[in-house]
Amino acid sequence: MQSDLLLGEPDGLIGIDEAGKGDYFGPLVVAACFSNEKIDIEFAKIGLKESKNISDYRTYILEKKIKKLSPFEIVVIGPEKYNELHARMRNLNRLLAWGHSRALENLLAKTNPREVIADQFGDKSLIENALMKKGRSVKLTQKHKAETVPAVAAASVLARAEFLRRLEKLSNQYGINLHKGAGAPVDEVGKRIFAKHGKEELARIAKVHFKNTKRIVT
Secondary structure, eight states: OGGGGSSSSOOSEEEEEEESTTOSBSOEEEEEEEEOHHHHHHHHHTTOOOGGGSOHHHHHHHHHHHHHHSOEEEEEEOHHHHHHHHHHHOOHHHHHHHHHHHHHHHHHTTOOOSEEEEEOOSOOHHHHHHHHHTTOOOEEEEETTGGGSHHHHHHHHHHHHHHHHHHHHHHHHHTSOOOSSSSHHHHHHHHHHHHHHOHHHHTTTBOTTSHHHHHHHO
């Protein structure tokens, strides 16, 4: 199916979404996914839903099916790179836009959409610049609850699956269950890692600008 969707007349749209933004441990993952009317029909057949509304197990199942149905790109910003970028940019929205633009640029090399849809999170200039670099006259839309758009829902599943996979890998590497989110269980695990490895090691697995860091190291 994908061979019919590559460069040619403008067709369909690209949806972009991220995972890991609110999670202390693990990377920030941005995914971009192409869809059109034909693919949307296939997405409906597999029961596609936005990743926050499905289990981790179901996320992995949908991920495999989505990857067979549509062109996509995934950008992973690991904790160390994330901390470096955040220290330089001093703004999460700018960091998000940077990740979105990287995923978008990669997918624009393979597809020719009429529109790009992303969730509303702030300044969209970096995403617009990515479109300009490719010389594309593509409409960029940022909207609240963008996950209602199938392409964005698909991107959310792809991003979430990759985030879960990377978090599990880090958990195995450190021999401890790195919890999702940024609540009390995260602080407890963080304190154990800090006590054993120190703050430098914490920066290799966590987004250190979160308030959790202050609670963990004091």
